Amino acid sequence: MERLFEADADFWNDVYGGADVFSAVIQRRHATAAGWVDQLSLAPTVPVLEIGCGAGALAVELAQRPMTVCAVDSVHAMVALTRRRAAAAGVQQHLQVDLGDTHALEFADSTFGLVIALGVLPWLHSPARAVYEMARVLKPGGWLIVSADNRDCLVDRLDPVRNPLLAPIKRAVKRALKRPDPPAAWVPRGDRRRDTDQMLAGAGFRKIRGLTCGFGPLTLFHRRVVPHRLGAALERGCQRLAERGVPWIRSAGWHYMVLARKEHA
Numbered sequence: 001m002e003r004l005f006e007a008d009a010d011f012w013n014d015v016y017g018g019a020d021v022f023s024a025v026i027q028r029r030h031a032t033a034a035g036w037v038d039q040l041s042l043a044p045t046v047p048v049l050e051i052g053c054g055a056g057a058l059a060v061e062l063a064q065r066p067m068t069v070c071a072v073d074s075v076h077a078m079v080a081l082t083r084r085r086a087a088a089a090g091v092q093q094h095l096q097v098d099l100g101d102t103h104a105l106e107f108a109d110s111t112f113g114l115v116i117a118l119g120v121l122p123w124l125h126s127p128a129r130a131v132y133e134m135a136r137v138l139k140p141g142g143w144l145i146v147s148a149d150n151r152d153c154l155v156d157r158l159d160p161v162r163n164p165l166l167a168p169i170k171r172a173v174k175r176a177l178k179r180p181d182p183p184a185a186w187v188p189r190g191d192r193r194r195d196t197d198q199m200l201a202g203a204g205f206r207k208i209r210g211l212t213c214g215f216g217p218l219t220l221f222h223r224r225v226v227p228h229r230l231g232a233a234l235e236r237g238c239q240r241l242a243e244r245g246v247p248w249i250r251s252a253g254w255h256y257m258v259l260a261r262k263e264h265a
Helices: 002-007 009-015 021-040 057-063 076-089 127-137 164-177 193-202 228-243
Strands: 047-051 068-073 095-099 112-117 138-149 205-213 255-262
Touching (some): 002 009, 021 112, 021 138, 021 205, 021 228, 021 255, 047 057, 057 095, 068 076, 076 095, 112 127, 138 193, 193 205, 193 255, 205 228
Parallel strands (some): 047 068, 047 112, 068 095, 112 138
Antiparallel strands (some): 138 255, 205 255
């Protein structure tokens, strides 16, 4: 997984300035998390940890407020990108960036008032262990902003290759044809929203808010089938419906985002 992100580091750096549908979805996830941070009205002295900082867009934005931010990532190229972004923005005094393993964070118990982990859980071999680590380094009453890939999202339901409801049928066909499984590859995991909620509750978190976002890009057999302009319009329209609370569509976004609070002991 680390090799995959090392190779794609420049892509993830460019996403935050991209105009395509995929980039727009990632930017919306970023903006949602930043908006939640604003609503918390934390003092600048409250220490913040971003896990899986990627190219550093959110970590640098928070440091510019200014907040006191630690950012970790398991990929060397991402750490280097974040450091360069911090230097360009002149916020090195507010932002510390290091390599880190989400499953074994090198911070003392109850260090931070806010932990953020966007796009991290889907790539982990043991997300529950990572969530316990997030809880460990948070102070009692501290805040968590986290995202998971939504197993019931619209973009997966519309693509037969990715539709989880068709997985048993695909396995049965492979067995009947005696087709071997392809070599294992690192792919993001998708979880049901209730499973993510249960994992957070099991680590001592109380969910405050939950929503889904991201309704594109639409694909068929992994190929994009909708022109960019139409795809962008469809994505924005679905998001507006979700924000209005339209049944089913409100829970069919690609990313499931949760604002939670660590319970006091």
